[in-house]
Amino acid sequence: MSLAIGLPLLFFLGLAVMSLCYLFMEACEKI
């Protein structure tokens, strides 16, 4: 995995999984 692809890809993967956690919080309210 080259730096040019790997760094931005995994940076945004991290932001995406944190966003999923935020969506989970929203879902907890509706349970």
Place this chain on the structure above:
Amino acid sequence: MFLQTWLLPVALLVIATIVAFPLSRYLAWVMDGKYRQLPVLSWFERSLDSGPQNWKQYTGSLLIFNTALFVFGFLVLAVQPWMPLNPDAKGMLAPSTIFNSVVSFMTNTNLQHYAGDVHLSNFSQVFFCISNMFLSASVGFCSLVAIIRAFRGEASLGNFFVDMWRVVIYMFIPAALIFGIIFMSQGSPMTLNSSYQVSTLEPAAMGTTDKGEVKKQTIVVGPVAALESIKMLGTNGGGFFGMNSAHPFENPTGVSNFFNTLAMMIFPFALVFMYGRMLRRLRHSWIIFSVMLLLMAGTIVWSICFDTLRPNPGLTAHATAQTFQIPNAKAPGGKQDVTIPAVAGLPVDQHLGNLEGKELRFGTSAGATFAALTTDVTCGAVNAEMDSLNPLAALSPMVGMWLNCIFGGKGVGMINMLLYVIIGIFIAGQMVGRTPEYLGKKIGAREVKLAVLALLVHPMMILMPTGLFAALDWGLKAVSNPGAHGFSQMLYQFSSASANNGSAFDGLGVTFGFANNATPSPTAIPWDIATGLVIVFSRFLPIIAPIAMAAFLGAKTTSPAGLGTLHDDTPTFGILVLGTILIVGALLFLPVAVLGPIAEHFGPMPFGG
């Protein structure tokens, strides 16, 4: 022999309990805001206070703060080659190593797919490792405090940023200063120098150059004492050196080992009492504490009995060569023959038990004791090689991570215990036909759903990826041992990631390291990404759902206790909770325990024993 084996674990449990009880009074006093602010600090606290928050605002702040930590950590590691405090010119880390390290440190996991002394500059050690160790430890702490306030029926759970400030400034910094001085007194380095070039006592021990000049040895140093203290107090576990607390700079003496071990116990112990003090139910917290202490004593005794008091089966003599089969899809018939040659009686004295991977300067049982404790309190630091534990002894750290509530990490361990409490009360209520109640509030379907949801994240995040990797080359190419022990290595890695523990069976090849590394572990990238994702989900989902559950439960009206109320401050309640933990834990994890360490124990020599 008896005294030198059992004195250390007994002394640790007793002293940690004695320290934790008064410490809990201080923690409750600070978190209830009863302290007088120092003038110089009050401005910061006022600036951070964005006002009272409900459960969604508090949890949202927690997630936003951690997202900011992710961005900050990613940047610090990505610019390492150009930052100061890097005279050894530590280079650019591989993207997957950066991703894994950042999510690992921001979640209090500290699963290190790198070696700190090899791959990190002192700039990264200070601004990435140490800063994350203070902040990630405080996040779990604040989560528990939010749940306590919700249980008290308060509309506001406080303010996340003010709580973080209180934990860091009034708890971790003073404690880290005290323990840092203790570690310095024992010989831990505390310097911003990076390394020393020294002449070895034995000439040319490091070899010679092409010109015949004697090579010098490089000894890495740095702000070790500062990192070591918060590493243990915050149950972080990520070492300055790859060898972690087995390294003579991180843990120089038997005395430093005692304080290393004590440091990771006092806050998880104290938080149980803090829970009781803040809810004004100290007897209830004593019952929970007793259940946790009983489980912890069990894991320590198990670990010592099968490691310190048993020889290493790999070193015991067996006269004939043995052949056995392991599964291999590429071999004819799907089976591969593995032959173990005969081993003569090796000149190894095993009357002190399994000494492979142990540091005898700490005492004979220190490795087994530390292995049990570091996984019970979700620290993950190691002072012995986990991969070298006898097969059945390795069950002890695994059980600590699977149950994840034997004191556990600061705050989150107690939260996991509360999930078991809610489930236990619910089951008891179903058995006697009464509406289950906790703290005088009726537990409804909504609360049980959230508790079960939070509880099931952990086993799902262990069992699903372990099964996937065991079936693919990603797992089979990473393990260093055939058969059951290789499965244990994969199982341990995902257990450690999901429990936010951070220890590992180091035989597993998961290191990429520097971006220009020509020979990384062939499956490092999938391991970096998979364990990284497990770490994030297993950290935040079991924090979010319990905070929501506590808010919904706390909003209900309190009903007075009646004749049929299940009192939560009796030994009966403790037995109910203990039974719930053991039954749920056994149902979830016994099958993989049989496939891993238990199969290894009963397997062919020398892997069995």
